[in-house]
Amino acid sequence: MTPIIEMRRIDKHFGAVHALRGVNLHLMPGEILGLVGDNSAGKSTLMKVLTGAYQRDAGEVLIDGKTTHFTSPQDSRDLGIEMIYQDFALCGNMDVGQNIFLGRWPRRAGLFVNRTRMYAEAQDVLMRLKVDVNSVFQKVESLSGGRQQSVAIARAISFSPRVIIFDEPTANLSVMATERLLETMAELKRQEVAQIIISHRLTDIFAVGDRVMVLKRGQAVGDRYIRSSSEREVLELIISGTPDDALTAEQALQGAA
Ligand SMILES: Nc1ncnc2c1ncn2[C@@H]1O[C@H](COP(=O)(O)OP(=O)(O)OP(=O)(O)O)[C@@H](O)[C@H]1O
Ligand SMILES: [Mg+2]
Structure with a gap:
């Protein structure tokens, strides 16, 4: 092999x-x-x-x-190949959903970010991970270090x-x-x-x-x-x-x- x-x-x-x-x-x-x-x-x-x-x-x-x-x-x-870095690089001033899909926000008609779909998918990834982030609309900087790490992991996994x-x-x-x-x-x-x-x-x-x-x-x-x-x-x-x-x-x- x-x-x-x-x-x-x-x-x-x-x-x-x-x-x-x-x-x-x-x-x-x-x-x-x-x-x-x-x-x-x-x-x-x-x-x-x-x-x-x-x-x-x-x-x-x-x-x-x-x-x-x-x-x-x-x-x-x-x-x-995905890596979750030790000093996980997230954008604190953006919310959980935006962070998970950073740089590849789902688009509708190729023009506008499809927000509904983005947050639904973010929620789905977090549920699969059993991460209890209260809301995908929460700003990442307001989360504890451990929860931020979970968001970074959810982001990595969402790339399959x-x-x-x-x-x-x-x-x-x-x-x-x-x-x-x-x-x-x-x-x-x-x-x-x-x-x-x-x-x-x-x-x-x-x-x-x-x-x-x-x-x-x-x-x-x-x-x-x-x-x-x-x-x-x-x-x-x-x-x-x-x-x-x-x-x-x-x-x-x-x-x-
Ligand atoms: N960007 C960098 N610039 C300069 N030196 C670096 C850089 N990254 C790592 N090093 C040096 O390379 C060596 C290995 O560092 P590395 O971060 O890979 O260790 P590590 O095994 O991950 O340690 P830790 O368990 O503390 O995370 C160290 O001496 C470190 O100071
Ligand atoms: Mg290290």
Whole structure:
């Protein structure tokens, strides 16, 4: 089976900071991959290189086995890849419905925004997500951080993507909202949407993930199947994993394929 996403030997510098060093990543169709590591390990950067938000210095990105050169997140969106950024970019002074459909407001006769349809569809997406935003007419800046995050997730899902990348989605969420998000991820998986979730909460990753990959100071230092690993083992890799651990895992995965 061809991975839906494959990143090969990705390198990225920010001035003197070597943020990514020869990182490999693959994601299979319908798979949920956890991406973990300490602060500054390079998790967000790796995903931004994937979506085209950042340009890589070296390496390859393949979608469905074909090399790509995304110059902006719009390019990856066109291929069905959505990312909910850690610092989710919403327009505070617009309402929930407008934010979900930002940049692609439904039009009638190609001229006017069809407001009725837009708000009805926004309501529908939020209901599917079980998000209790009181109203789609509420200004986003009046919502709590957690609810704003839910709006960003609703927006991403409304594109019906094949791949969704969540960057720290549960950081601002309550216990209940986290449960709902994990349910949503499981439901998306049933619809064969592949997902990558960056999180510091290993419990969340072990609840929904198929596999987990560990980054440390810009290098991959481990890759484990959830079913045959433990939070303790992954924590150990986060603290003291080495690039050799990742290499061995990669060879094992290739051997199994
Ligand atoms: N736009 C940028 N300009 C300069 N340096 C950057 C930029 N983005 C990331 N970096 C640097 O790259 C390194 C990796 O950062 P990144 O945000 O990818 O880490 P992370 O693993 O997502 O961390 P966290 O868990 O804190 O979100 C850090 O040293 C960071 O300071
Ligand atoms: Mg980050």
